[in-house]
Amino acid sequence: MVKMRKTWLFLLLFGVASVPSQAQQRDFLGSSEVLLSGGGMNYLGDLNNQSALTIPRLAGGIGLRYRFDNRWAFRAEVNYGSVACEKDYIELRNLSFKSNIFELAALAEFNFAPYGPGATEKKWTPYIFGGLAMFHFNPKASYPIAEGGVQWAELQPLHTEGQGSSLYPDRRPYALTQLCFPFGVGVKFRLGKTFSFSAEYGFRMTWTDYLDDVSKTYVGSEVLLSNAEDGALASMLADRSGEVVEGYVNAPGIKRGDDSLDDWYAYFHITLGINLETMFGWMRSKRCRK
Numbered sequence: 001m002v003k004m005r006k007t008w009l010f011l012l013l014f015g016v017a018s019v020p021s022q023a024q025q026r027d028f029l030g031s032s033e034v035l036l037s038g039g040g041m042n043y044l045g046d047l048n049n050q051s052a053l054t055i056p057r058l059a060g061g062i063g064l065r066y067r068f069d070n071r072w073a074f075r076a077e078v079n080y081g082s083v084a085c086e087k088d089y090i091e092l093r094n095l096s097f098k099s100n101i102f103e104l105a106a107l108a109e110f111n112f113a114p115y116g117p118g119a120t121e122k123k124w125t126p127y128i129f130g131g132l133a134m135f136h137f138n139p140k141a142s143y144p145i146a147e148g149g150v151q152w153a154e155l156q157p158l159h160t161e162g163q164g165s166s167l168y169p170d171r172r173p174y175a176l177t178q179l180c181f182p183f184g185v186g187v188k189f190r191l192g193k194t195f196s197f198s199a200e201y202g203f204r205m206t207w208t209d210y211l212d213d214v215s216k217t218y219v220g221s222e223v224l225l226s227n228a229e230d231g232a233l234a235s236m237l238a239d240r241s242g243e244v245v246e247g248y249v250n251a252p253g254i255k256r257g258d259d260s261l262d263d264w265y266a267y268f269h270i271t272l273g274i275n276l277e278t279m280f281g282w283m284r285s286k287r288c289r290k
Helices: 002-018 022-030 221-227 231-238 276-289
Strands: 032-044 057-067 072-085 097-111 124-136 140-144 150-154 177-191 195-206 264-275
Touching: 022 032, 022 276, 032 072, 032 276, 057 097, 057 264, 072 264, 097 177, 124 195, 140 231, 221 231, 264 276
Parallel strands: none
Antiparallel strands: 032 057, 032 264, 057 072, 072 097, 097 124, 097 140, 124 177, 140 150, 177 195, 195 264
16 A cells, blocks of 8 residues: 555656646747648659659648757658659650658758847758658559540559569568658748748658669569469559550560669658747646636
8 A cells, every 4th residue: 555655656746747847838839830831742763764853743741840959950740742753764665653652750950050039040041951751652553444544553462573473582572661761951931930931852762662663674474474463464564565566575584674773752842830839828828827
């Protein structure tokens, strides 16, 4: 009984000590922002010759930024967008894909100028950022169906490069949820005490070469017919050169992609930041008056 009382007393004291003071709450709220962003994603990989100049597709996100001091800040964010390549830069290969991307990221920012609300601090600054993110993707390709319609197929289950086949033991089915390394540059501005505005461009360096489902060599229809969930569909989507030159088929071993480089994607966005003190400070003031 005495031990139980001591335990409850310890938990009570720990709970009281863990409650932030009003000053700590004010400092956290005043140094934090809710972030609302919108922009575009694009893709760098085997189907666009590693070009960063492809037309971006719409993307957006929400997040939270905490300013440690006038040089360093941390932010956590959730982003959603899509990447695609509708026209292969190698015309005869004739591959294409699209994929939605869901991303969770933890990032650190470094401001080149002292940035913040103080009298000696700047109202704008360029900055760099880097961190770690987890993302989910799922490449799909379209193919024609009856009466001029189009159907989309998920490519990963089709094992278009012989993943999981005993003839290619080094090719394992790739995971659709992976880690990446985000990094980039931006510029941010303070718009009074309540709002901030920033624009940034960042790359996502992934550790997969299958963002577009293209990496190594052709394996031939015999392997795909016996290995994939839908062998006929896998064979059709793995080698689409015959749609350009009738009857053309790539023999097993011919290069399909470039496995010396992993795929990347990039995210350009404009962000509005809203100070948490402005949003929630009134709740603390209301509690104090009671």
